[in-house]
Amino acid sequence: MTTRIVIHAGFHKTGTTSAQSMLRENSAILDPHVRVFLKEAFEDLTERARAFSIDPKKRTLTTVARAAVAFFDQVARDDPRPILMSSEDLSGHMPGRHGLECYDSAGLVMKCLSDAAFRHFGPDTDVTFYFSTRSPEPWLRSTWWQNLRSTRLTDDFETYVSQFDAARSLDDILEEIAVDIAPARVTSFQLEEAADLPLGPLDPLLTLLELTDLDRSALRVLPPENVQPDLGIDAVFLALNKSALPEKDVQEAKRVVRKMARRFDP
Incomplete structure (x- = not known):
């Protein structure tokens, strides 16, 4: 039996909260079809990933690898349902905090996750990393707003944006992650395009899981969350x-x- 695993690992401010809220809201309908693990199921792993993003050393990466192994070791091998993990914090701290400009550490964290998954379920495991993305200007504005409301950020939007490398995009990060995690795969979907889908940002995730017996029309759609x-x-x-x-x-x-x-x- 080949286990399918979809890991929704980011990015911040790309509809992740909305997708996760719908996963919680529809858990009773989804449970017969997919094993859903949200942040609370692997909080130690996300904490290690966040710590590594601001202190990218061999020592902190080792703690990420150990936490990934510990998580997968408690997931049953004989359950035929696919697995969905979802937390943007797997990619580390949100840019704009702790001097971070982007997700430079994400590839190594994803490598720890894929290695742990293959170790537990076998080399034929179908592992896909999914990243929701967003157009640059609205994404930067949304991260600015999130940092503004959650921290003592004192930069206006123009000053905030000037600190980021305009030539380095989320797509560049995805290309680097794809190299790091092969033979696992990387795929993405832009929030602006997901807005027109019946289930919004949850839609691409369900498509990746190939839940042929799931009646999507039975799922409750929630309004966007965490919007400025x-x-x-x-x-x-x-x-x-x-x-x-x-x-x-x-x-x-x-x-x-x-x-x-x-x-x-x-």
């Missing part, structure tokens, strides 16, 4: 981040503003 509201509150958050207010007060103020913004969310 178009209300100008980014300027408010930027001012809060630049203020001398204590961290606790800044986070509380952001929470209140976000709650107010949700009242106007259509």
Whole structure:
């Protein structure tokens, strides 16, 4: 029996939260067809991947490899259902944090995952790494917003973008990952294109899994999540981040503003 494994390992701010929410929402329908593992099922692995992204040393990579082996070792070999893992944190910290400009460490992390999968399930295992992507400008704007609301980032958008290498795209990272993880495969789908599919960002994942007996029309579609509201509150958050207010007060103020913004969310 050949086990099919699809690993949705990124990228941040490309509809991953929306896809994962629909996986949770529809778990009862999906469970007879696919074994779904979200971040909470391999949190140690994601923590090791994030640590490696900001400290890419042999020592930290070894901890990633050990965590990958530990995860797959507890997954049953005799279950015929395919496996889906989904967490953008497998690619490391989101760019814009800890001085990171892109996902330079992702290929080595994926190699640890593929090695562990082949070790556990055998060399004929069908392993595919799937990455949701996004056009450069909206992706950078979305990572800026996420960092703005979650950290004390004090750069406006123009300053933030100037720190990134404009010649290095997510597609470049995917090409490097494909070299690192062969004979496993890499595939991707752009968020802008997924928006027109019946199940949005979840659609490409289900297609990769080839769940021929699944009635997709029975699945509940959820609205996009974690979207920046178009209300100008980014300027408010930027001012809060630049203020001398204590961290606790800044986070509380952001929470209140976000709650107010949700009242106007259509």
